[in-house]
Amino acid sequence: MSSGKAVSEKKELTSAQKEQMSQIDKLDSVKPKENVADESDGLRKTKPTKVSKAQLRELSEKKEVVSGTITGVNRGGLNVKVLGHDAFCPLSQFDTQKLKLEDLNSYLKQVYDFVILKIESKGTNIILSRIPLVAGDVEDRVVEIEKIAKAGGTVRGVVSGILMDKSKKEETGAFVDLGGVEGLAHISELSWTRAAKVGDVVKVGEEYTFKVISVERKEPLTATKVKLSLKQVGEDPWEKIEARLKVGSMVKGVVTRTGNNGAFICLEEGIEALIRTEDLSWEKFKKISDVVKKGQEVSAKIVNINIEKHQVDCSLKDEKSDPWINITSKYKDGSSVKGVVADEKEYGYFIDLEPGITGLLNKARISGEKGKKDKLWKKGEEVEVTVQYIDTEERKIVLSFGEIELAPVQISEQPRKKKEKTAESSSKSTATSYHTAKSGGEDISEFANLLKNALKK
Numbered sequence: 001m002s003s004g005k006a007v008s009e010k011k012e013l014t015s016a017q018k019e020q021m022s023q024i025d026k027l028d029s030v031k032p033k034e035n036v037a038d039e040s041d042g043l044r045k046t047k048p049t050k051v052s053k054a055q056l057r058e059l060s061e062k063k064e065v066v067s068g069t070i071t072g073v074n075r076g077g078l079n080v081k082v083l084g085h086d087a088f089c090p091l092s093q094f095d096t097q098k099l100k101l102e103d104l105n106s107y108l109k110q111v112y113d114f115v116i117l118k119i120e121s122k123g124t125n126i127i128l129s130r131i132p133l134v135a136g137d138v139e140d141r142v143v144e145i146e147k148i149a150k151a152g153g154t155v156r157g158v159v160s161g162i163l164m165d166k167s168k169k170e171e172t173g174a175f176v177d178l179g180g181v182e183g184l185a186h187i188s189e190l191s192w193t194r195a196a197k198v199g200d201v202v203k204v205g206e207e208y209t210f211k212v213i214s215v216e217r218k219e220p221l222t223a224t225k226v227k228l229s230l231k232q233v234g235e236d237p238w239e240k241i242e243a244r245l246k247v248g249s250m251v252k253g254v255v256t257r258t259g260n261n262g263a264f265i266c267l268e269e270g271i272e273a274l275i276r277t278e279d280l281s282w283e284k285f286k287k288i289s290d291v292v293k294k295g296q297e298v299s300a301k302i303v304n305i306n307i308e309k310h311q312v313d314c315s316l317k318d319e320k321s322d323p324w325i326n327i328t329s330k331y332k333d334g335s336s337v338k339g340v341v342a343d344e345k346e347y348g349y350f351i352d353l354e355p356g357i358t359g360l361l362n363k364a365r366i367s368g369e370k371g372k373k374d375k376l377w378k379k380g381e382e383v384e385v386t387v388q389y390i391d392t393e394e395r396k397i398v399l400s401f402g403e404i405e406l407a408p409v410q411i412s413e414q415p416r417k418k419k420e421k422t423a424e425s426s427s428k429s430t431a432t433s434y435h436t437a438k439s440g441g442e443d444i445s446e447f448a449n450l451l452k453n454a455l456k457k
Contacts, residue, residue, distance in 0.1 A: 050084025053119075056126070059083075060116035068114050068128065073104035080128055082114065087126035089114065094130055096138050096180050096222040134180065138221045141180040145226060149212040154233055157183060158207045162198045171198040176210060176228055183226035185210060190230045192237050192270030196257075202230065209233050237270030238310055244268075245312065247302050253314075255296045258288045265298060271312065275300060279315035282323055282356035284342065291316070323356035324395055331357075331387050331397065338384050339399075341377045349377065351385055351399055359397035361385055367402025 051059075059066060068082035068089075077090040091099050114128040148155055157176035163184065165172045174190065176183040190201040202208060210228035218224050245251065245267065253265030253273060262276040275298075280291045292298060300314035331337060331353070339351035339359065348362040365388065366376070377383055388398040 053085075053122075056083065056085060056116065057119055060119055063115055063132075065113050065115060065133065067111055069111050070107045070109065073108065075101060078104070078107060080114065082116075082126070082128065085126055087114075087116075087128050089128040089130065093117070093128070096131065096134055135221070138180045141178065142215070142217065142221055142224050145178060145181060145212060146215045149215045149226075152211070154209050154211050155183075155228075156207055157210055157228070159202050159204050161204060174198050174202050176208075178226065181222070181224055181226060183210065183212075183228045185228040185230055189213070189228065189232070192231050193256075193266065193272060194264075231270075237268065238307060241271070241307060242305070245271075245302060245305060247305055249302055250299055251302060251314070252297060252299050255292050255294050255298065257294060258292070263288055263292050265300065265314065267312065273300070273302070273312035273314045275314045275316055279303070279313075279317055282317055282321065284352075284358070323354060324392065327357070327392060328390055331390060333387055333389050335387050336384055337387060338382060341379050341381050341383060343379065344375070344377075349383075351383065353397070357397070359385070359387070359399040361399040361401055365398070365400035 066082050068080040068087060070078050071081050071086075072079035077088055077092075078094060080087045080089055112130060113133055114130055115132050117127045117129045119126050145155060155178060157178045159174050160177040160182070161175040162171050163173035163175060164170070171187060173184050173186045176185060185202075187195055187198055190198065195201050208230060210230055211232040213227040213229050213232075214225075215227075216225040251267055251273075253267045256264050256266050256272065258264070260277075262274050263280065264272050264274055267273050275292075277288065280288065285291055298316060300316050301318070302312060303315050304311070304313040306312075337353055339353045341349055342352045342358060343350040348360055348365075351359050351361050353359055361383075383401070385399040385401050388400050390397050
């Protein structure tokens with residue numbers, strides 16, 4: 001903020017300052033008088049020279065500079081004693097930067113230079129401004145910042161406030177005082193790692209170094225938009241990431257947050273990876289917190305790296321603990337097995353045979369008419385079923401209950417094209433039929449369609 005005590009009571013404005021003066025909008029003529037300090041408290045050691053109202057009007061018409069002492073503050077602005085008269089300077093006319101109400105008391109008893117904007121109510125309402133005196137400084141600062149932006153350089157600035165999205169009640173950025181000009185650093189530009197709050201990265205009142213991304217001039221110059229970045233001051237952690245992280249390698253990370261699509265873990269400063277819901281565990285779970293919790297360190301396997309999108313996908317499913325390995329040696333077609341009812345759908349029951357292995361018992365494969373219409377088992381009940389067939393490629397098991405006439409269907413009778421799996425989609429294909437049906441509501445999914453075709457044959 002440009003400020004300074006007056007060295008004389010009259011100064012001539014430059015042509016540029018007079019032009020700025022002519023552009024100032026009309027102001028509210030109300031002059032509050034709250035929290036006014038009287039002269040008996042030692043505000044002025046010597047009584048200032050008092051000029052007549054006619055002389056005051058002459059100074060206003062000539063746009064000459066006058067000195068004034070701050071005598072009081074209020075929400076609307078500052079009360080000023082100028083040449084023996086009580087005057088008022090609105091907050092919007094005191095500085096090019098927005099003033100904080102809690103800081104106004106620091107201006108008490110200070111002497112500043114002003115110009116008289118207008119005199120109303122027969123000389124009893126005097127409105128002052130400092131904007132014409134500091135406008136030249138703003139122009140110089142904007143030019144300087146434009147040069148810095150063109151060169152891809154940095155600038156020092158003090159965080160002056162936090163930008164809020166009131167509709168979402170979220171912090172979306174930080175305002176930065178660059179000295180006469182205000183910049184904005186969006187929350188996504190504060191850190192390479194996702195920040196939930198601005199305060200997690202920067203503190204109001206603290207000074208930081210920012211990279212100037214762009215400058216968009218506005219009128220008045222104090223409204224110029226300056227976009228800043230804090231994270232781009234340092235090295236981009238995504239550069240040469242392929243030399244540090246490789247698909248298929250095991251890494252350790254700390255869970256930073258969870259969402260509907262999975263859990264995020266921090267692999268290194270500025271690098272977060274996503275463990276999708278279907279890649280958290282071979283076993284079924286209701287909530288992500290049943291598997292991992294914020295702050296927990298986990299070991300995961302990298303299944304995909306997308307440098308362009310700044311994305312890393314990981315999986316907690318260890319291939320060695322895959323329950324589907326050698327599944328056909330444990331469960332053979334036509335064998336009887338015991339399982340627990342995990343869920344019931346309109347078309348049948350999902351039976352847990354062991355952790356990570358769930359089969360489908362379609363109502364069409366339950367002997368007797370009662371089983372096709374009535375509810376035979378409740379969730380959690382144990383039931384003995386027969387393995388009809390196993391699809392190891394699609395990781396699906398078809399079950400039956402009781403004596404049925406339908407012969408077991410062999411996988412060879414259901415030819416399918418093999419889909420080429422990319423590294424990015426390989427982790428998604430490991431989801432069990434139970435998760436597929438659960439997320440799809442009443443949709444029977446590809447598995448149920450396969451079963452329907454088998455029943456027709």
